[in-house]
Amino acid sequence: MTPKRGDEVAPPPVAGEWCLRFATNEAAKGWGELAAEAPGNTRRCYEALRGDPQAQVDPDRQHRLRGRLAVRTLGGACYPQWEYEVTSGGRVRYLVDEARRTVWLVAAGTRHPKDTE
Template sequence: MSPKRGDDVPPPPIGSEWRLRFATNDAAKGWGDLCTEAPGNTRRCYEALRADPASMKDPDRQHRLRGRLGTATLGGTEYPQWEYEVTASGRVRYLVDQPRRTVHLVYASTRHPKDADS
């Protein structure tokens, strides 16, 4: 998604931080909705993904998905898929591209995804 007039300016990663990118337009829109609804929690999500997108420190908040959702394909490459619980129902799903130190946000919404495993 190309930046346009009126968009926020994201800070570039520095040091050991990971790059965050929107993989879909819906994820970009959903991220904006999360920022409006829960700015503090969304900022904590942003910082967690920048620092360590595959962290196991808080599995109730941030975890790798299992089963059919455990991986997803982007641009012909399969990546491990993770989820971050921003609010009780708000979620961010992302793919971890280890070689490029890039996190691809594939889903962001104030609503829980409908395809979630029980």
């Protein structure tokens, strides 16, 4: 999405950080809802994804999805799909584009996704 007057300014990645981008309008909306509901946890998610989107230090909070959700296509390319647990129900799903060092947020929301139940 193109920024407009009144939008927040996202800091650019520095010193090896990953660039975070919204892949869908729904992800952008859901991110805003998460930030309003749990700002501290959403900030920790942001920092984790900026630093190492494929970290496996805390697999209960940040992990690659499995089965039919393990890979997702964006712009004709396939990427591994990961999930970050922001709150007990809130999740962020993202794709890792290693070639561009970009994390594509494809879904975000305050409720647990139904497709993993």
